Every structure is written in C-alpha cells, then in structure tokens.
Amino acid sequence: MALEKGKGEDWDLVITPKNKLLWLDIKEIVQYKDLLFLLIRRDFVSVYKQTILGPLWFVFQPIVSTIMYMFVFGSIAKMGTDGIPQPLFYFTGNMLWTFFSNTLTKCQDTFNANAGLFGKVYFPRFTIPISYTVNSFFTFLIQFAFLTIFYVFYLISGTAVTPTWWIFLTPVLILQTALLGMGIGILISALTTKYRDLRQLVSFGLGILMYATPVVYPLSNVPGQWKLLFYLNPMTPVFEMFRYAFLGKGMHNIWMWSASLIATLLIFWLGVVTFNHNEKTFIDVI
C-alpha cells in the first residue's frame, strides 16, 4: 500500500495493492510517538510486576553469568582475558551480548507475538521493534551503570585497566549493536511468518554465534588463520573495541570497524525493506 498524498484529487489516503516503501516512514512514527512511549513503558513495567526482586533482576542475571563464566572459562578452561581482570572482562562481554541477543530475540517475534493486535488495528508496525530495542537498551543501561561502579573501583585500586580515548566512541558502538540486533531481528520476523521453522533456528543460531564472537575470550586468543573468519562477523569489532575503550586491551582497527558498520547498515536496511513488505501481507499468511 502506498500512501500518496494529494495526487490528482485531494485525498488524504489512497490504499492500493503495493507497498513500495524502501525506508522507514519516520514522519508516521513521530506521529505515533505517544504510542511508542506507552509501549516502552508497558513492556518495561509488566516485566517486573508481581516479582520479588523487581528491577534488581536486571543486574542479578549478569552477575550470576559473570561468576559462571569466571568459573567455566576462566578456571576450568583457563582461557586468557588479555590480562584484563576476569570480572570486568566477562561482565562486559555478557552485557553486550545480552543487549544484542535480547534485541534480536524480541524483534524476531514481532509479527507472531502481535498477530492479534496487528490483525485488528492499524498503527505503524515499526513502533513495536523500536519499543523492544529501547527496552533492551534500558536493561543494558542498568547493567552499564552497575559496570561503571565496579569499573571505577578497579581504576582507583590501580589495577591494569586503562581507558583510552576510544571511550568516546562508545555511543556509536552501542547504536551499532542495537541496529544489528534489530536489523537481523526484523529480517527474521518477516521471514518467520512464512517459514515457521526459522524460529527454531534463532535460539540455536544465537548460541552458536555467541561462541563465534569474542564474548568469553579475546580475539587475540584466536589463531591467525581463523582471524579472517572473525572479521566477517560484524559483532567482533564491537566487542573488541568496547573492551579496548574501557579496559585498554583489544583490537581497534578503524578499517575493520568501518566495514562492520557498513555491514550493519546494510543488514538493517534489508531488514526494514523485508519488514515493510511483510507488514501488509502477513496477516493473510499467519
């Protein structure tokens, strides 16, 4: 469906068979900004209503994961951390990965989880993945604030962690993670309405991808001949550079990063196009 304004006669809305949108209708999303705020609020509030720990869940989970990682990958498998204190290393990895995988997992379910709503009322469908992404971002922020506390503690106690100027690139890295998670998520969400079995692949694929990304080990541990494969993963530079920015160790190659940024934007755009295409037809398919 194309929304054409004022063609020939002064119609406000013309509904035709094809949707030719190749990018986001940002104007329309802005029009529904109140809805966006409420959706974000709804998801955020309903998560911890009727729970004991409430918002504390957001830090409880990464702490436990970090301890497990220290035990399994640090003590048993004895994988190095480039000399970075283990708690900082694993917490950072887990935090970034959780942000990425949460965003992806939520977004890929957009159409299935909201089929009832989408079948009954029109509003810009893109508000849903945006609200999911903002929500995972809030979780990330809480964890990031927590990380900052014990990061400062390490800095003061004089351990070998040195922040670099790259720290100012952190917002871009976070945005990249969000776009990538969302891009892959909406791409899959559009495909799963047609091919249900893709959903099974998502959790499986994410599990595999986590080990193919320097989450629980630094890239410097990877043997030379395999490094090229790692560079193909657009998430690799995000983890490495994030650690380099805060902890002073990690790959920081501006060309690698640029390539991964371009890949991220491409994936996101592809996701948007597929999502738009699917938006108007999925209800007949699901």
Add this chain to the structure above:
Amino acid sequence: MDTVVRVEHLNKEYRLGVIGNGSLYRDIQSWIAKIRHKEDPWTEIGAESRVGRRGRFMALDDVSFEVGRGERLGIVGRNGAGKSTLLKIMSQITAPTGGCIKIRGKIASLLEVGTGFHPELTGRENIYLNGAILGMHKSEIDKKFDEIVAFSEIGGEFIDTPVKRYSSGMFVRLAFAVAAHLESDILIADEVLAVGDSRFQEKSLGAMKAASENQGRTILFVSHGMGALKQLCQKGILLEHGRLIDAGPMDDIATKYEKLLQGA
C-alpha cells in the same frame, strides 16, 4: 455531497493452502519453474468460479461504492461474504490485490473491542495505551479521560486496578468507552456491539449516532443485528460471495438480506 470514502474496483484474492503451508519446498518449485520459463504452478488464476481450479479465492470481487461525509453506512452479508475483509483493507491491516480505496480525513477503525489491552496494566494505563494504539495523542486522552471513565461506568476506585481483575463486562465497557471517544472523521466498526448488555449497547449506538449527527462523522458499520443497523444507518450495501449485489436505503437492504437468508 462531499465524498469521503471512494472504493474503486476493489479485489482481494486469497491463495488457498499455498501460503498456509508455509512450505519452502513449494516456493522453490515456483522459483525453478520461473527460471525454466515454465508456468508457475502456483500463480494460475481459475477464472470460472470463485474458488478456481488452483485454489484461488476471491474474498472481494470488483467492489465499488462511495460514502459521503456524515453518512452512516451499514454493510451486510452472510458469513464469508467479504464484509470483514473490506473493513480490514480499509483499516490498512491487509492490502488489496486490485483496485483502490481513497479516503479523505482521519480514519479510525474498531474491528474488535479491547485490542492491545494488557492484563497487568491498570484501567488508567490501558486507556492511554489503547487510545494511543487507536491513534490518539496523549493530550487528547488527557482531555477526555474523565468522560471515558464516566461512559464506561467503572467506579473511580477500580480505575487503578489491573484490568485482569475486572469482570468481563467492565473490561468491555472500558474498551468501548475508549473507542467511542476517538476523534476521527471516519469510524469503521465491525460487530463491536455484540459485547456488553443490551442497555450498554443502546447507549453505545446512541453515542455513535450523536457523533455522526453533531460532528459530521462518517460511520461504516458491520453487524448481523438488523435492529442496530436500522437504528444507526441510513444507507446500506449488501455483499454476497465477495460481490456488491445491492446498495440503497438501509431498510430495503435489510429486507433483501433477510430474503437472502431465507432463500439459502
């Protein structure tokens, strides 16, 4: 009269089974056929009947009509005649396969009462959320909040209770109250009055009629209840097998529809 909705040669075709299978195998078959420049086994149109040889189904077949500003149009037809499909296309939920609809003014559609209500949220929170889903701004809802609560007949003490604790009657009344206060030029409603007791139904019909008469709101209304239709609508259209078979004053259309039902 000023036309606010113009439906031109609208078609909606469904492919039975093919998409429903969600099968990659069949899609690959289609691709291979395309590559080899052969006939795609899944895109042939069966022309003889409504359900074609290859499992094509015309939910709407060349439907055209117009609605003027402030008119209240009743859409009637038997189950599967295409009423809901028509409203869904008009509400931009699904795309037509042919033809077009031109609309002037802000459109709001109410295909089901209470869509987007979240059980964990309170009545107050849900009013805002539901209003926003239906396209209202926060400031509009702020202005109408008290009116909505009053219309729903839910006591003030319950408005901050999660809606999962509401009785189904309360839930429906609240949901309808939000929808009834939508500010739109065109309202599309599908069987929404099947909920609530008869007194509340009466009140809701009255509110819809008043909005149309006083503010010039156009209403497209689908119902199986001829009483409600005759009470609300001046004009009607009759759909059968996806085709528009008659249009005219609501009373005539209702009579024809009843005849059609008896004939079947």
